[in-house]
Amino acid sequence: xxxxxxxxxxxxxxxxxxxxxxxxxxxxxxxxxxxxxxxxxxxxxxxxxxxxxxxxxxxxxxxxxxxxxxxxxxxxxxxx
Amino acid sequence: xxxxxxxxxxxxxxxxxxxxxxxxxxxxxxxxxxxxxxxxxxxxxxxxxxxxxxxxxxxxxxxxxxxxxxxxxxxxxxxxxxxxxxxxxxxxxxxxxxxxxxxxxxxxxxxxxxxxxxxxxxxxxxxxxxxxxxxxxxxx
Numbered sequence: 272x273x274x275x276x277x278x279x280x281x282x283x284x285x286x287x288x289x290x291x292x293x294x295x296x297x298x299x300x301x302x303x304x305x306x307x308x309x310x311x312x313x314x315x316x317x318x319x320x321x322x323x324x325x326x327x328x329x330x331x332x333x334x335x336x337x338x339x340x341x342x343x344x345x346x347x348x349x350x351x
Numbered sequence: 352x353x354x355x356x357x358x359x360x361x362x363x364x365x366x367x368x369x370x371x372x373x374x375x376x377x378x379x380x381x382x383x384x385x386x387x388x389x390x391x392x393x394x395x396x397x398x399x400x401x402x403x404x405x406x407x408x409x410x411x412x413x414x415x416x417x418x419x420x421x422x423x424x425x426x427x428x429x430x431x432x433x434x435x436x437x438x439x440x441x442x443x444x445x446x447x448x449x450x451x452x453x454x455x456x457x458x459x460x461x462x463x464x465x466x467x468x469x470x471x472x473x474x475x476x477x478x479x480x481x482x483x484x485x486x487x488x489x490x491x
Contacts, residue, residue, distance in 0.1 A: 277404070279402060279404050279473065279475060280402055280475035280477075280486050280489070281475070281486040281489040284486070317490060318489055318490060319488060319489060319490055319491045324404075324407055324473070327406050327407040327410040327411075328407075328410065329471075341406075343404060343407065343473075345404075345407075345473055346475065346486070346489055347488040347489055348469070348470070348471065348472060348473055348474060348475060348488075349469070349474070349475055349476040349486070349487040349488045350401075350403075350408075350433060350445065350468055350469055350472045350473075350474030350475075350476070351385050351433075351444070351445050351465060351468055351469040351474075
């Protein structure tokens with residue numbers, strides 16, 4: 272199972288692309304995904320926060336991930 | 352009472368947002384208009400660049416407005432318009448407009464929507480200074 276992760280704002284700057292594909296064996300949960308992304312891109316760990324969205328909703332760390340999911344890293348938002 | 356929720360790369364028509372919430376059953380229309388300021392923490396700002404994850408931003412905005420309807424059952428019409436892309440000083444970045452029968456709830460619901468929007472809606476802001484740019488709130 273591989274995963275496609277969309278990147279926005281400062282996470283896109285850190286990773287250097289707007290979509291990254293994690294090949295199989297990809298992380299199985301949100302928590303594992305965050306750990307893997309921080310391992311590959313340590314600057315992600317310096318952010319004030321970094322959430323994960325699954326299918327347009329904020330996801331908890333134990334939520335499982337599937338190839339068909341729309342997954343995104345969500346750095347601190349600053350609308351308004 | 353379907354809310355008007357929009358994210359646009361075009362200049363915001365404030366009058367249209369206010370007109371969208373106008374209804375004969377509401378005696379109070381309250382609005383918040385966020386504009387681009389020329390400084391941030393004392394540092395001069397030249398312009399702003401907003402980026403949006405549109406599908407999630409609209410989903411989360413829908414949740415925020417739904418919460419407002421639950422907190423203030425008398426809330427009638429709601430319009431939220433957020434700009435994205437490059438904005439110059441003075442440009443309108445966001446408009447929240449609500450209509451309720453009486454004024455007290457209109458102030459409260461309008462403030463709740465803009466405050467909660469800033470916490471959960473997936474829009475990011477990059478400030479441009481004379482000597483570079485920075486993503487707002489990204490680092491502790």
